[in-house]
Amino acid sequence: MRVRLMLSQNGYKSRDSSLIATYTVVRDVKLSLRKGDASVVQLHFARWFDKNIEPLHKEQCGGYNPRAIAGSGIDSNHASGTAEDLNWKKHVRGKHNTFSAEDQKKIRAQLKFYEGVLRWGGDYKKATIDDMHFEINAGPKELARIAKKCKDADKPKPAYTPKDVKVDGVLGPDTTKLWQYVTKQKITGKMDAAFVKWLQAFLRERVDHRLVIDGDPGKKTIAALQRYLKSPVDGFITTPKSQLIVALQRRLNANKF
Numbered sequence: 001m002r003v004r005l006m007l008s009q010n011g012y013k014s015r016d017s018s019l020i021a022t023y024t025v026v027r028d029v030k031l032s033l034r035k036g037d038a039s040v041v042q043l044h045f046a047r048w049f050d051k052n053i054e055p056l057h058k059e060q061c062g063g064y065n066p067r068a069i070a071g072s073g074i075d076s077n078h079a080s081g082t083a084e085d086l087n088w089k090k091h092v093r094g095k096h097n098t099f100s101a102e103d104q105k106k107i108r109a110q111l112k113f114y115e116g117v118l119r120w121g122g123d124y125k126k127a128t129i130d131d132m133h134f135e136i137n138a139g140p141k142e143l144a145r146i147a148k149k150c151k152d153a154d155k156p157k158p159a160y161t162p163k164d165v166k167v168d169g170v171l172g173p174d175t176t177k178l179w180q181y182v183t184k185q186k187i188t189g190k191m192d193a194a195f196v197k198w199l200q201a202f203l204r205e206r207v208d209h210r211l212v213i214d215g216d217p218g219k220k221t222i223a224a225l226q227r228y229l230k231s232p233v234d235g236f237i238t239t240p241k242s243q244l245i246v247a248l249q250r251r252l253n254a255n256k257f
Contacts, residue, residue, distance in 0.1 A: 008080035015066040029056045032064040034081030037147035044150040083135035091131035098131040117146040164253045169241030
C-alpha cells in the first residue's frame with residue numbers, strides 16, 4: 001500500500017513532529033518551528049519584530065500546528081513548522097490594518113532583507129488577510145541562502161581598535177570612527193543622525209545656543225564646529241581638503257575633541 005506524503009501549502013513535509021523543535025525567541029516566548037534553515041529565518045524575524053515593532057507575548061505566539069488551512073483540504077504551513085503567528089490577539093485574522101502605517105512600512109522594509117523567502121499574511125491578495133502570520137515562501141535552496149544571510153547578520157562585529165588617522169582633510173569612515181570613539185559615541189563610521197544630534201547638542205552648549213538639534217549636519221552646524229575647532233568659518237566642508245577636518249584629525253590623533 002502506498003502512503004501519501006503530507007505536504008504543507010508551500011511544499012514542505014507536514015505533520016511530522018520529528019522535524020520540529022521548540023526554540024526560545026526572547027525572554028519566556030517560545031516557538032515550535034521546523035528544524036534547520038526554516039527556524040533560523042523565522043526566529044531572526046520574530047526577534048526583530050519584538051525589538052522594532054512590539055514586544056511578543058508568550059500566550060499569543062505560535063508555530064507548528066498539524067492542521068489544514070481553514071476551509072480547505074490543504075495543510076497549513078503551520079503543519080510543517082514553516083509559519084509563525086505573532087501576537088494574535090492584537091492582530092486578528094481577517095482584520096485589516098491592525099498595525100499602524102509606520103509599523104507596516106517597517107515590516108515591509110525588513111521583509112526585503114529576506115528577499116521573498118518570508119511572506120506576510122498582511123500582504124495576502126487572494127487569501128484572507130492575516131496580519132499576525134509570517135511564513136516561508138521558497139524552496140530549500142533559497143531558504144538556505146537566506147538562513148546564511150541571517151546568521152552572518154547576527155555575527156558579532158569585531159571590536160574597534162583606535163589608531164591614528166591620516167591628516168588629509170577628508171572626512172572618511174576612519175576619521176568618523178575615531179571621532180566617535182574619542183567622544184564615546186556608538187561607532188558606525190557614518191555621520192548618522194544619532195551622532196549628528198549628539199554633536200549638535202555638544203556645540204549648542206559650548207558654541208551656539210541657537211543651534212537646532214535635528215540630526216542634519218547643515219551649514220549652521222558646520223559653522224559652529226569650525227568655531228569650536230578654531231578653523232576658518234564659512235559653514236562648508238571644502239574638498240578635496242578641508243582645514244576643518246585637518247584640525248579635527250589632529251585633535252583626534254591626540255585623543256581629544
